[in-house]
Amino acid sequence: MNVLVIGGDGYCGWATSLYLSSRGHEVTIADSLVRRDWDREHGLDSLVPIASTRRRIDEWLRLTGRTIGFAAIDVTDYDALCATISAAEPDAIVHFGQQRSAPFSMIDREHAVRTHLNNTVGNMNVLWALRERAPDAHLVKLGTMGEYGTPNIDVEEGFITIEHNGRTDTLPFPKQPGSFYHLTKVSDSDQILFACRAWNLRATDLNQGIVYGTRTEQTTLSAALANRYDYDHIFGTVLNRFCVQAALGHALTVYGSGGQTRSFLDIRDTVRCIEIAVTNPVRPGEYRVFNQFTEMFGIGGLAERVAKVAAAMGAEVPIAHVRNPRTERESHYYNCVNTNLRALGLDPTPLSDETIAGLIELAREHRDRVDLRLIPPRVEWRDGAPVCGGTSAVA
């Protein structure tokens, strides 16, 4: 299939682009590379060095003979987006091209608005461009499990049947997003549902859990194909960060009590989920939601597990509970349904001690690149504590 991957230079996007290409799909990446600018703006860098997009794509061609197209466009530039879609003639558009960090969106008003503009105007542009240029293409959009928050009932996949006063309807599952970033994803979902109903577009909304890992079969073929690995307090996700801390013999920092439970998946499952969605399109007018995760973990338990694996590798690391910078429940019910992707053939990769050990090993290899000052949370949801502003660290 012809697949346009918007945001194909990013963490999940790059791994997905390579996987889809390896599976025989014709892939075009559309990416403004603004994510690399945000790293520079905030003085961050991937733990694992990453090559330029052009170099990555050239290396992939050299090693596999497979071509990946590249359009250096911004999804907020509607004319450029339309031109790219017309040229790519995609069967599916996979849309990763969004600012994906909750702390980034909470730094200050400017970052909140920037996140909102990038994400929701970009999403509107994708919908209008689909309508105008490729109404039959299947939109595969990345949402987040964080859209749901932590309700006291089971989280269904996108919709819930509600009985109320003797009547029944199946309605969008109520959302309780916990940051301006999460708010953009909820807004995107609402827009996509509307566009499917009003314009007969077809879309799959993937409410993805927290992704861990960095290496896939494809990204490990060569250093020039390496995927990014964020461990900092803005873009780093929790398990990846714990492994970096363990590699350096540093305390694993848990936000608050650690009683928060979240959904997780291995990046090797992310890429498979995307292919499942792409190769199983919905019918015109249908809006489908998959909860894209494989396991649920408590954050405190996850820290203990990493500490145990680290100990077996000769590193005794303590677990430190730091003040929670977010406003979130630290003790709550959490149970989410994820049967749709399994029904379509996903064979989950459960978190193993080997995976954790591999991440710790990878972090040890690159330990000279770790800046421990980038790990402690500096963006406060509530109190407007000193933040890593954009003024001091522009490269």
Add this chain to the structure above:
Amino acid sequence: MNVLVIGGDGYCGWATSLYLSSRGHEVTIADSLVRRDWDREHGLDSLVPIASTRRRIDEWLRLTGRTIGFAAIDVTDYDALCATISAAEPDAIVHFGQQRSAPFSMIDREHAVRTHLNNTVGNMNVLWALRERAPDAHLVKLGTMGEYGTPNIDVEEGFITIEHNGRTDTLPFPKQPGSFYHLTKVSDSDQILFACRAWNLRATDLNQGIVYGTRTEQTTLSAALANRYDYDHIFGTVLNRFCVQAALGHALTVYGSGGQTRSFLDIRDTVRCIEIAVTNPVRPGEYRVFNQFTEMFGIGGLAERVAKVAAAMGAEVPIAHVRNPRTERESHYYNCVNTNLRALGLDPTPLSDETIAGLIELAREHRDRVDLRLIPPRVEWRDGAPVCGGTSAVA
């Protein structure tokens, strides 16, 4: 109380500003007047001539001795908004300052994005400015009953208690917005709920029905205080439009079968509802939702009622069913709760034949100002029919 009315030059905003001032509150209007630009851009005009904001405010002072402040600022200009809030020191901020037309938001991508930017970036600015400059002020925000769509269950006020798999939670009522305009209101509601929880702000979200009427006790004191009356296909609401059609002996145009049921209220109740919300603030951290309407009517039945009143006034007008430009159910269950405002003292003004006759009479007085070509719907939700673009009619 000190009340800052953002969008205080508009249809509901102006009537509310005068009412609050007449009730002894200190009112400051913040308005960019962009609504008047949109009229010019699309070749529209109020049926009833309206004076400039300055002239309106001067006239109010002359007649009543009451001062209304005016800041000609745009809510999307954060610095100007902050300065205005700091100067006004409001106890409450009533936020009407949004693009409020569903058809406007569906004209094309540019209008959809413009609506989104104006409304949701404006809303974000209000929240951040409250946090920064007036964290104790009570936000009274105008939403719309259209956020809920037409679910097959009773619509509660903002939240619904859901039992699911043996567990229970009270969650945000599922929303099904039917245009890019309605999508912005849903996004606003989500943002406000988040800001109340994360930042301890206090807010009342008013999900308002379709407003009809134009005159209040205050706006009728002088021609210079007159409120706007939109009858065109973009900003005109259904009952006001029917009355203009009846006044001109024109067929009442019902979109589709007319089986759509909606929530309504008289503008004289709008202004009372706002005062009730303002004078009954919620506690810090609380997000409260009122469904702000008084009656539910089927559109077809409403047309019949207007036709009957018109007939009694000597005008036999037919009812014409035109192709529905929107994508919406024309036959559906609809029952919405609206007990919160009544519990706080709202004494509703039910729609009377006298009110309809008064609107028809008003339209007859201004019949030379009616441009019938502005009435038929020209914005198609689905098919991208020819639209009243912004290119031909700029004054």
